[in-house]
Amino acid sequence: MTALFVTASGGDYGAGRTMIGEDCLTPHLRTVMAFLGLPNPDVIGARPLPFGGPETRDKAIRDARADRDPA
Secondary structure (H helix, E strand, O other): OOOEEEEEOOOOOOOOOOOHHHOOHHHHHHHHHHHOOOOOOEEEEEOOOOOOHHHHHHHHHHHHHHHHOOO
């Protein structure tokens, strides 16, 4: 059984970013899912969404899709 979470946030918590240590949601989801018997959920983050206008939003969504569907 697999769980998939798509999260949206205002901060850019992705790998290689300066705010990566401030992502509280992803570790919490992984801990709760492991407790419920799903130790390896897929977590896809669309971020940062609320800042920068439509171009930033569209790029965040494209990046999230690329994380899920590698070419």
